[in-house]
Amino acid sequence: MPSLRAVSPARRRAGVAVIATSVLAVVIGAATALEPVLVLGLVVACTTVVVMTLRIETAVLVYIAVEPFSGYLTQVSSIAVKLVGLIVFVAWVLRLATDDRPPTARHPVTYAAGGLVLVVLAALVIHPNGMTGLVVATRYVSYVAVLIVLVDTLRNRLDPWLLGRTLVLSSTVAAVVGIIVFVNENGGRAAGPIEDANDFALHLLCALPFALALGRRSGAHRALWATAAVILVVAIAATFSRGGLLGLGVMLILALALQVLRWRTAMIGLAVVAVAVLVALVVAPDLMQRSLDEKQHVASANVTSRFVGWTLAAEMTADAPVLGKGPGGYSVHYDEYLGSRVSDPPHLDVAHQMFLDVASELGLVGLGVFAAMILAGLTAAWRARSTPGPEPDRRLLATTVCVAFAGVLTGAMFLSSQYYLPVWLLLALAAALTPARRSR
Known part of the structure; x- marks a missing residue:
């Protein structure tokens, strides 16, 4: 042996x-x-993680698909959504290490996003704000990383229309879940997959123009996308979000003006939504009445708290105009600035207005860089749709991004939307519409 x-x-x-x-x-x-x-x-779960890590396209699509369900994922684990984003970033790094093609993320949008990161870090050094400041700074940095990954992936590997289909389908499923929860709880405000109804409306607003555009682009599945659009509109209405409904109105007007939506289709869609509302009023009048009563009850209080919150954000900006109160500074200094203006007020962690929120925490420098990033995205999308002779698909995609921007930015007047994916996703799509200049 x-x-x-x-x-x-x-x-x-x-x-x-x-x-x-x-x-x-x-x-x-x-x-x-x-x-x-x-x-x-x-x-x-392990199989999904392995596939996502090895294929950046799959990782991005999974990330887009799970984002409308972030509330449910957070209930499972507080880091679940962050973990999915980390997997996307790791998959992108592996793609860079194994692919001969260099990254193609160079664009005014990403340049401005890089400047925003520098401002965030500088503000964090001057005003650390403890763990709150670190958490908010991490949010900004992580979304900038997502933006860069999306721009490079959409230019190199991933069809933007596939991303759009994923966004619409996942948002429609989330809308159905939200409507079911709304009915089962006998009214209130539809939220479900995302805890806050206003934030839920923002995600659905972002998906709606893509459903309309896919209906125009795809003859074979036009009924599917039309159904998805109606479900999204009904769910947005069920959130009773004033910012969401205002954004919906602005978006539909622009969609008609830019011919993403035809008048005949709009009339049919509105008729279907009206029938759905009438059926709800007849079949479940108590549900609708409770929702309206609840919204009316909190409406005046919300207006007061929003006005006070915006005023405090402006005062913080005036006191620290260069770099603001630092990431998370609004929440940290809120009670100090509030004083005794309102009896028994709720504590607000954000200003519920994207630009005032950025200004209060990152100052006028941060607001300028952030606004430049938004403007670069809007300019890129508008140029892509206005340039003579682009292929029809690219022109339709650019127009869809413009319409989605109109709705999301309108909603952002009443929400701190910089902490959610829709703004960053639309910026990435707008940047990807510009022909790539390859990085070394």
């Missing part, structure tokens, strides 16, 4: 592999017998 030393290293490694595989198989088998649902979930 040969000694252990006589066995070759290759045979020893093979033997260890066989033993390890056998032990792993026994462990997985036993675990499957005891907790089959848990094991199946772990297998699916």
Whole structure:
């Protein structure tokens, strides 16, 4: 019998592999017998992570698909959404390491985003604001990273219309879930997959123009996208979000003006929505009445708190005009600035107005860089649709991005939208419409 030393290293490694595989198989088998649902979930999760890591396109699409369900994911784990974003970034880094093609993320939008990161870091150094400041600064940096990854991926590998289809389908499913929760809870405000109804409306607003555009682009599945658009409109209405409804109105007017939506289609869609509302009033009058009463009850208080919040943000900007109160500074200094202006006021972590929020925490320098980033995105999208002779698909995509920007930025007048994906996603799509200049 040969000694252990006589066995070759290759045979020893093979033997260890066989033993390890056998032990792993026994462990997985036993675990499957005891907790089959848990094991199946772990297998699916691990497989998804591996596929996402190896294919940046899959990683981006999964990220877009899960974002409308961020509220549910946060209930599972507070870092679930951040983990998906991290996987996207890791997949992109692996793509850079294994692909000969250089990154193509150079664009005025990404330049301004890089400047925003510098401002955030400078403001964080001057006004640390403890853990709150670190969390808010991380949000900005992570969304800038997502923006750069999306621009490069959309230019190199991923069809923007595939991303649009994913956005519409996932948002429509989220809308259906929100409507079901709204009905089961006998009214209130539709939210469901995202805890705050106003933020939920913002995500649905971003998806609606793509549903309309896909309906025009795809003859075979026109009914599918038309149904999705109606569901999204009904869900936005069920959120009772004033910013969402105002954004919806602005967006529909621009969609008609830019011919993303035809008048005949708009009339049919509005008729269907009106019928749905009438059916709800007849079948479930208590549900509708409770929702209207609840909205009316909080309406005046919301107006007062928003006005006070905006005033405090302006005062913080005036006191620290260069770099603001630092990331998270609005929440940290809110009670100090509020004083005794309002009896028994709620504590606000954000100003509920995107530009005032940025100004209060990053100063006029940060506001200028942030506004330049938005303006660069709007300019890129408008130029792409206005340039003579572009292919019809690209022109339709550019017009869709312009319409979506109109709705989302209108909603941002009443929300701190810089902390959510829609703004950054539209910036990435706008930048990707500009022909790429390759980075070294």
